[in-house]
Amino acid sequence: EPEVTQTPSHQVTQMGQEVILRCVPISNHLYFYWYRQILGQKVEFLVSFYNNEISEKSEIFDDQFSVERPDGSNFTLKIRSTKLEDSAMYFCASSKRVGQDQPQHFGDGTRLSIL
Amino acid sequence: QKEVEQDPGPLSVPEGAIVSLNCTYSNSAFQYFMWYRQYSRKGPELLMYTYSSGNKEDGRFTAQVDKSSKYISLFIRDSQPSDSATYLCAMSLYGGSQGNLIFGKGTKLSVKP
Numbered sequence: 208e209p210e211v212t213q214t215p216s217h218q219v220t221q222m223g224q225e226v227i228l229r230c231v232p233i234s235n236h237l238y239f240y241w242y243r244q245i246l247g248q249k250v251e252f253l254v255s256f257y258n259n260e261i262s263e264k265s266e267i268f269d270d271q272f273s274v275e276r277p278d279g280s281n282f283t284l285k286i287r288s289t290k291l292e293d294s295a296m297y298f299c300a301s302s303k304r305v306g307q308d309q310p311q312h313f314g315d316g317t318r319l320s321i322l
Numbered sequence: 323q324k325e326v327e328q329d330p331g332p333l334s335v336p337e338g339a340i341v342s343l344n345c346t347y348s349n350s351a352f353q354y355f356m357w358y359r360q361y362s363r364k365g366p367e368l369l370m371y372t373y374s375s376g377n378k379e380d381g382r383f384t385a386q387v388d389k390s391s392k393y394i395s396l397f398i399r400d401s402q403p404s405d406s407a408t409y410l411c412a413m414s415l416y417g418g419s420q421g422n423l424i425f426g427k428g429t430k431l432s433v434k435p
Contacts, residue, residue, distance in 0.1 A: 298366070
């Protein structure tokens with residue numbers, strides 16, 4: 208069964224450094240998302256992306272964050288200047304199209320550790 | 323008032339038991355309701371996806387949505403040790419394709435052989 212793949216599985220970065228998290232969504236999906244889960248807390252929505260632009264973003268997704276679909280298969284999340292509080296699991300998700308019975312499918316996440 | 327509330331457990335049951343997992347929510351505009359299963363160090367895996375009120379069954383899993391009470395449930399029949407995981411409820415205003423999902427905190431389930 209097709210799946211969402213994320214790399215790396217674990218990223219360790221010094222505070223203040225830039226980090227790029229990568230995702231390969233399911234191939235015929237058109238909607239892409241990033242969520243994060245801080246240890247012991249809920250999964251939280253960050254951003255959704257469709258047709259090469261952001262369709263919705265949360266308050267968490269500030270100017271330090273950006274997303275990009277650089278080619279036909281990858282979807283990336285960049286954090287420009289990481290903070291300690293950015294340490295979390297970051298999940299990428301994708302879905303086919305608008306309408307019923309088109310749920311979001313998640314990857315296994317990237318664990319981001321900021322030192 | 324939190325948007326989606328879910329008892330974090332942990333919940334421990336013997337193999338073969340019927341498990342009932344629940345979430346309540348405050349926003350009556352939610353239309354789409356999902357249950358995800360999350361194993362340790364893995365991403366959420368979709369189990370059930372329901373639109374509006376009613377029941378949906380898939381194998382040993384049954385999802386129920388009661389919009390009048392703002393209450394959703396997941397039942398697992400004949401539970402197995404492999405069902406041991408954290409179960410997340412999620413909901414959205416729009417279709418799952420475009421809407422951002424609001425998650426509960428998750429209920430950690432342990433099924434003992």
